[in-house]
Amino acid sequence: MSGYKLTYFGIAGLAEPIRYLLSYGGIDFEDNRITQEAWPALKPQMPLEQVPVLEVDGKFLYQSNAIARFLAKKFNLLGSNDLEAFDVDATLETIGDLRQLLAKWYWYSEPAQKAATEAETKKKAAFYLGKLDAWVKKNDGYFVAGKLSAADIVFAGFHIIFAFLLGKDYLADYPNLKGVIEKVEALPAIKAYIAKRPVTEYTTLLYNGDLPKFDRISCEHRARPERLQEPESYHSSKSTMSNYKLTYFNLAGLGEPIRFLLSYGGVKFEDKRITHDIWPQFKSQTPLEQLPILEVDGKTLYQSNPIARFLAKKFNLFGSSDFEAFEVDATLETISDLRQVLAKYGFADAAQKSATEAETFQKVAFYLGKFEATVKKNGGYFVGGKLTAADIVFAGFSNFLSYLAGKDILVGYPSLKSLVDKVVSQPSIKAYIAKRPKTDF
Secondary structure, three states: OOOEEEEEEOOOOOOHHHHHHHHHOOOOOEEEEEOOOOHHHHHHHOOOOOOOEEEEOOEEEOOHHHHHHHHHHHOOOOOOOHHHHHHHHHHHHHHHHHHHHHHHHHHOOOHHHHHHHHHHHHHHHHHHHHHHHHHHHHOOOOOEOOEOOHHHHHHHHOHHHHHHHHOOOOOOOOHHHHHHHHHHHOOHHHHHHHHHOOOOHHHHHHHHOOOOOOOOOOOOOOOOOOOOOOOOOOOOOOOOOOOEEEEEEOOOOOOHHHHHHHHHOOOOEEEEEEOHHHHHHHHOOOOOOOOOEEEEOOEEEEOHHHHHHHHHHHOOOOOOOHHHHHHHHHHHHHHHHHHHHHHHHHOOOHHHHHHHHHHHHHHHHHHHHHHHHHHHHOOOOOEOOEOOHHHHHHHHHHHHHHHHHOOOOOOOOHHHHHHHHHHHOOHHHHHHHHHOOOOOO
8 A cells, every 4th residue: 555644734724635635535644743843944855845745655746736636536536527527626726716815815914904905805705605605506515516526525624724714604604515514524534534633723613612813823835925816708608619719818828828738739719819898798707707718518617727737638738647647737736836926026016026026036936946957857848758738838828927027037947948949839839829919918
């Protein structure tokens, strides 16, 4: 049997969904809960200097979302077909958006900012919770296809942190979500884990009393940057389509990696580019009031990262084994982290840019340095010495990232520059680039 070791702090945080998944899968894992005092010595040993990290037979898995998907596949919790797998993935992404929204507000704002943004944050949180509750109601008590999936287990695993951030009774208006948590926590293996897990102050108070009020708690693995608000819009799923229809604004942004992937796959797609002035009339019709959206034979796919993973699997760009698939997935997550760092900087005003420039480009150099070393190590590609979705997505974002940075981010990183050159030289992607509309970014 494989050996599993999960390393995280002695709290629920980002690790509890992983602990739930491992428990559900019947894995006897080492639950390595480290102290804040031990973290500085351990930090440089981690792939991205962050936790959680799951060691599987000596291989380090990182990025909590990618770990969850790796385990979900192993334990048959990703649905019964590609579209169900997409729905599970998109739901996981939406749960992650809710968590990041709340974390940014609660932990990483100054007191004045926290007070000023509380109403807006809680309104957005109610939007996400309302959507999630409706999906569960529609799907007979589960998030996807009327059966247990990783989405249900991950949401239940985040229950502690959501209750801490929003208050113990945050599910009062969401009975379907409450039902999901009750079902998950009643599963024998997860129930057994809960019974024996270490007691922390706010887990005890969640189940037995009132939650405390903390000004700050070290619950995240690191200060996460603001997620770029993905201004997404919609085309009606009732419209006639031959195959694929991508709807986004007339710019590269979050749409370009998807356009690169579709082009690479030889898919003739409708590249619908809308203007910002017509966006308000479509916004409320979208699954999450955002873009890009990809329509596939009448099925509307949303959330840009799950769309990329869906296409990657379809076009055999997700590696040749489960571990290679994990590496592709984790790299996509890390590219997204880099994008969020630069988006926060790139869309800030002049004063904010000046105040955060040094810290921002220190983080950018950290990510690009990691990427450069990985590509160099793997024969000119991110994973396995061959073309994968990670390469195409990075290339699709390269101009946008440079726009946000205000300079060419590839300068000083020859392996990354060579990688981008190889991707844009792919005949089908090259043909797309030659005919795409000219935009500023």
